Amino acid sequence: MDVGAVIAWFLDASHWAGSNGVPVRVVEHLVLSGLAIAIGAAVALPAGLAIGHTGRAERVAVAVAGLGRAVPSYALLILFVPFLGLGFASALPALVLLSIPPILVNAVAGLRDVDAETIEAGRGMGMTEWQVLRYVELPAALPAIVAGLRTSAVQVVATATLAALVAGGGLGRYIVDGFALQRYDRLVAGAILVAVLALLTERAFTIAQRAFERRGGRPAEDAFGPMAPPAIVSGS
Numbered sequence: 001m002d003v004g005a006v007i008a009w010f011l012d013a014s015h016w017a018g019s020n021g022v023p024v025r026v027v028e029h030l031v032l033s034g035l036a037i038a039i040g041a042a043v044a045l046p047a048g049l050a051i052g053h054t055g056r057a058e059r060v061a062v063a064v065a066g067l068g069r070a071v072p073s074y075a076l077l078i079l080f081v082p083f084l085g086l087g088f089a090s091a092l093p094a095l096v097l098l099s100i101p102p103i104l105v106n107a108v109a110g111l112r113d114v115d116a117e118t119i120e121a122g123r124g125m126g127m128t129e130w131q132v133l134r135y136v137e138l139p140a141a142l143p144a145i146v147a148g149l150r151t152s153a154v155q156v157v158a159t160a161t162l163a164a165l166v167a168g169g170g171l172g173r174y175i176v177d178g179f180a181l182q183r184y185d186r187l188v189a190g191a192i193l194v195a196v197l198a199l200l201t202e203r204a205f206t207i208a209q210r211a212f213e214r215r216g217g218r219p220a221e222d223a224f225g226p227m228a229p230p231a232i233v234s235g236s
Helices: 002-011 023-052 058-072 072-086 088-112 116-124 127-167 171-181 182-218
Strands: none
Touching: 002 182, 023 058, 023 072, 023 088, 023 127, 023 182, 058 088, 058 116, 072 088, 072 171, 116 127, 127 171, 127 182, 171 182
């Protein structure tokens, strides 16, 4: 592959204008990914907080995480095509399902690892269960929750590339079209754009996670990786 051809592709003004221009494709990619993460978080966070706080149905969270790892992303995308047709409508629910497991598992893990004595101290002060969750457990679990959001966001941004296979738009369009037309400069340029977007997403969430870690104590890491549980914040 000629590196000069890839550089020339990026320098070509026609690739930065029109309905197939880079800005339009980036916006499509971000809208699809952002909606998927937002919907996934709206589903997974309340469920994860409830499971982590009560200690019930933890096996459900583990099962969801295992299922999320086992089912190939492409299979999820194809699954909705017969019902919703080609396009954005089929890509979105597949990405939502992909986004849920890391958020759910990290929310459960973050609350589960809060010091039991700290929780009992809150209850001893007359806090309701909601207040214990809001003022004791949630602040301590925030780094782990943000880590789950980070993992979910990076996975969704990377996998949204496959949406182009079901006419879902986004940066994957360059990869699919480049492969079909044997325009490898376009294919490689698309892959670079996706990689940069995923790295920027990861960086943004890492900054947010570190901000919560500074507030809460020592670092907390992703339950899907080799990272430790969040620091425990004592007090009400």
